[in-house]
Amino acid sequence: MSEITNGQYSRVEKSTVIVGEIKSKSDIRIDGSLDGNVETEGKVIIGKEGKVKGTIMCQTADVEGQFNGKLWVADVLSLKSTSDIEGKVTVGKLMVELGAKFNASCTMKSSGQSIKSISKFTSNREKTA
Numbered sequence: 001m002s003e004i005t006n007g008q009y010s011r012v013e014k015s016t017v018i019v020g021e022i023k024s025k026s027d028i029r030i031d032g033s034l035d036g037n038v039e040t041e042g043k044v045i046i047g048k049e050g051k052v053k054g055t056i057m058c059q060t061a062d063v064e065g066q067f068n069g070k071l072w073v074a075d076v077l078s079l080k081s082t083s084d085i086e087g088k089v090t091v092g093k094l095m096v097e098l099g100a101k102f103n104a105s106c107t108m109k110s111s112g113q114s115i116k117s118i119s120k121f122t123s124n125r126e127k128t129a
Helices: 114-127
Strands: 009-012 017-024 029-032 033-040 041-044 049-058 060-063 066-079 084-096 101-108
Touching: 009 017, 009 041, 017 029, 017 041, 029 033, 041 049
Parallel strands: 009 029, 017 033, 029 041, 033 049, 041 060, 049 066, 060 066, 066 084, 084 101
Antiparallel strands: none
């Protein structure tokens, strides 16, 4: 993944509000507000002041801010002490710091899946539901 992004990521600044959908192959950092969906083959970072309501599908995620919705993380989800999570979470591995708020149903899948396999799984699952 590092050869694609070279340490660069897309960023939603603190003063920015987005309503809609973000698709990317690189990492995304959200310090503003997002009401919608994110799909990336990289990492999603929700900064301390970031607020996301919707669905996120990604390879890894670090959460310091607020998230409400469905979160699909193929590998590792890291919840920092300031994070506040509500909704439905599917992860490969979960790391939680003392103080994190985690009010979600959580399912653990085998770690190391690609986001493409999760995307196919969720698409098929939604069609049959």
